[in-house]
Amino acid sequence: xxxxxxxxxxxxxxxxxxxxxxxxxxxxxxxxxxxxxxxxxxxxxxxxxxxxxxxxxxxxxxxxxxxxxxxxxxxxxxxxxxxxxxxxxxxxxxxxxxxxxxxxxxxxxxxxxxxxxxxxxxxxxxxxxxxxxxxxxxxxxxxxxxxxxxxxxxxxxxxxxxxxxxxxxxxxxxxxxxxxxxxxxxxxxxxxxxxxxxxxxxxxxxxxxxxxxxxxxxxxxxxxxxxxxxxxxxxxxxxxxxxxxxxxxxxxxxxxxxxxxxxxxxxxxxxxxxxxxxxxxxxxxxxxxxxxxxxxxxxxxxxxxxxxxxxxxxxxxxxxxxxxxxxxxxxxxxxxxxxxxxxxxxxxxxxxxxxx
Amino acid sequence: xxxxxxxxxxxxxxxxxxxxxxxxxxxxxxxxxxxxxxxxxxxxxxxxxxxxxxxxxxxxxxxxxxxxxxxxxxxxxxxxxxxxxxxxxxxxxxxxxxxxxxxxxxxxxxxxxxxxxxxxxxxxxxxxxxxxxxxxxxxxxxxxxxxxxxxxxxxxxxxxxxxxxxxxxxxxxxxxxxxxxxxxxxxxxxxxxxxxxxxxxxxxxxxxxxxxxxxxxxxxxxxxxxxxxxxxxxxxxxxxxxxxxxxxxxxxxxxxxxxxxxxxxxxxxxxxxxxxxxxxxxxxxxxxxxxxxxxxxxxxxxxxxxxxxxxxxxxxxxxxxxxxxxxxxxxxxxxxxxxxxxxxxxxxxxxxxxxx
Ligand SMILES: CC(C)[C@H](C(=O)O)[C@@H](O)C(=O)O
Ligand SMILES: CC(C)[C@H](C(=O)O)[C@@H](O)C(=O)O
Numbered sequence: 001x002x003x004x005x006x007x008x009x010x011x012x013x014x015x016x017x018x019x020x021x022x023x024x025x026x027x028x029x030x031x032x033x034x035x036x037x038x039x040x041x042x043x044x045x046x047x048x049x050x051x052x053x054x055x056x057x058x059x060x061x062x063x064x065x066x067x068x069x070x071x072x073x074x075x076x077x078x079x080x081x082x083x084x085x086x087x088x089x090x091x092x093x094x095x096x097x098x099x100x101x102x103x104x105x106x107x108x109x110x111x112x113x114x115x116x117x118x119x120x121x122x123x124x125x126x127x128x129x130x131x132x133x134x135x136x137x138x139x140x141x142x143x144x145x146x147x148x149x150x151x152x153x154x155x156x157x158x159x160x161x162x163x164x165x166x167x168x169x170x171x172x173x174x175x176x177x178x179x180x181x182x183x184x185x186x187x188x189x190x191x192x193x194x195x196x197x198x199x200x201x202x203x204x205x206x207x208x209x210x211x212x213x214x215x216x217x218x219x220x221x222x223x224x225x226x227x228x229x230x231x232x233x234x235x236x237x238x239x240x241x242x243x244x245x246x247x248x249x250x251x252x253x254x255x256x257x258x259x260x261x262x263x264x265x266x267x268x269x270x271x272x273x274x275x276x277x278x279x280x281x282x283x284x285x286x287x288x289x290x291x292x293x294x295x296x297x298x299x300x301x302x303x304x305x306x307x308x309x310x311x312x313x314x315x316x317x318x319x320x321x322x323x324x325x326x327x328x329x330x331x332x333x334x335x336x337x338x339x340x341x342x343x344x345x346x347x348x349x350x351x352x353x354x355x356x
Numbered sequence: 357x358x359x360x361x362x363x364x365x366x367x368x369x370x371x372x373x374x375x376x377x378x379x380x381x382x383x384x385x386x387x388x389x390x391x392x393x394x395x396x397x398x399x400x401x402x403x404x405x406x407x408x409x410x411x412x413x414x415x416x417x418x419x420x421x422x423x424x425x426x427x428x429x430x431x432x433x434x435x436x437x438x439x440x441x442x443x444x445x446x447x448x449x450x451x452x453x454x455x456x457x458x459x460x461x462x463x464x465x466x467x468x469x470x471x472x473x474x475x476x477x478x479x480x481x482x483x484x485x486x487x488x489x490x491x492x493x494x495x496x497x498x499x500x501x502x503x504x505x506x507x508x509x510x511x512x513x514x515x516x517x518x519x520x521x522x523x524x525x526x527x528x529x530x531x532x533x534x535x536x537x538x539x540x541x542x543x544x545x546x547x548x549x550x551x552x553x554x555x556x557x558x559x560x561x562x563x564x565x566x567x568x569x570x571x572x573x574x575x576x577x578x579x580x581x582x583x584x585x586x587x588x589x590x591x592x593x594x595x596x597x598x599x600x601x602x603x604x605x606x607x608x609x610x611x612x613x614x615x616x617x618x619x620x621x622x623x624x625x626x627x628x629x630x631x632x633x634x635x636x637x638x639x640x641x642x643x644x645x646x647x648x649x650x651x652x653x654x655x656x657x658x659x660x661x662x663x664x665x666x667x668x669x670x671x672x673x674x675x676x677x678x679x680x681x682x683x684x685x686x687x688x689x690x691x692x693x694x695x696x697x698x699x700x701x702x703x704x705x706x707x708x709x710x711x712x
Contacts, residue, residue: 142550194498
């Protein structure tokens, strides 16, 4: 029997609540499928841990995680711990430390999901954003000079390597070729005269190897506009770390809200564990009320299934999410409903078990 | 008589077509008002000039412009001239060379303007974005190492000075205080660990001087989402050069489209001329067809009126734009209508002249 070992970092705020439901769903799927199973190990890392130990995770944290096939992360961040500590020292540390250089974020309007756009039908919002996840604007390089003096100046350097840029763009081309979809690059060469000129160049170079892939290239400002006005322009999208961050939140906004947005942080070579997470924050304001939307965490669970080769089950979980929203009106308050976190998770499990 | 000397750089693509209508409107306003006038001088700079002379404008271009009170710019960019040349060497050169460090972009849903958002009413989209316009991510600093080698690495450095950061944030606080509106800062300290930590710090520091201004601070990714989901959260917004670029295109998308979005590039000390422009591009695909929307250029004209102290007339032009859209259904194709560029401009002039 194929056992998938999952490290669960439920994290802060609503993290544990939504992860609970995702774990339930994975267990149910494994029980029905019968030929694989999950083994979950919980790590109490996050802001509470930080307040106690002065660090977000133990010094050998990454080493501990190395023994697992994947990490399932809830959400990180809590008032009292500055964001640039909580996020950089946990979420970003894992992404970088495990060379999870591909961030896969589906932007797909499911049946039953609320869309804030007029005159847009479901088939117009169906893309996959491939975000560079290991370097670029997030490299953390910079300097802070003449602190407190009138001539104070702060530098933040984006670092775009040939290797890092090629591999993410190549990943996106492969996906576009495999799925027969168009590939759109989002950049900003007219203002960022080094990094984005390089990005565009590599996008063109690699494109030579994929003559059958139809491509487009948009400036990030224009792309933001088209996400709202003509989202059907986009199928597979590839972009830098920062632009991917912005554009996928915007994507979440048009495709049902943050309560539905999932992201996979992949190390495609499987040398390190990959990490799966709802992309929403820890939402401390609604924590412990049982009203957080677990569907993003459940969608991430379906990405876990895909990643381990159980794509048929991954797709089923997405279908079931749609059924829960459409037939059962299982919508949490963020989507205009009144269902609780647990009710939504239980309903998904119930529909799944009825599939048997 | 107060004569305002305006340098017109109509530019490329639809630039000349839309600027024509803006100039008509300014002339009409001056004729009616009677106590001031405009003197327009045209400069044929842009991509055509580049193809002929190998540069976007003459070497003493900025010197020539120094004799004017303001620059009125159409749009720049044309196929055959790389964007990072056409924009950096003209638009960005003027912004920087004339220390136009404040970019004022209204995001306001006018009556009659098409809004792509469901369930959003006009009063929910009414903000002014103050974008830093002279440094930050657009500093142009960087390096390109080991070109063509496997270890190739490209660096792009954002430069945030104490002076540059303070002055834009102070400008925004002043505006918020003067107008009694809330001030929202958009940044990204959880990922950009130097520049945006500094930005947030300065935003807080300057805030000490404005205890009466109510403030918020959003991450740029969350802000993008809220622009679509709850735009009423924003009144006065202050943000960096790059984030301002992205967020104002998104703002344009929710407030009627790029055909309606205006921007003022201000040197508030009036040591250098300020520059006014529709923020849309040169749209070569629809150039010379007479169907470009001139309302963004006309809105910029109203910003020119404001800037020269004719705020009453500036406001009137905005009213008249609304009347043209609502009463006269003067909408160009981008807004779902069938009016031509000239028809819209003529109608605005006609309504204005009827005000007499
Ligand atoms: C929390 C933050 C550091 C993170 C990011 O910017 O990548 C988040 O917004 C995301 O998109 O996963
Ligand atoms: C053309 C481009 C360089 C410019 C910018 O990025 O500032 C434009 O998008 C704008 O917003 O005025």
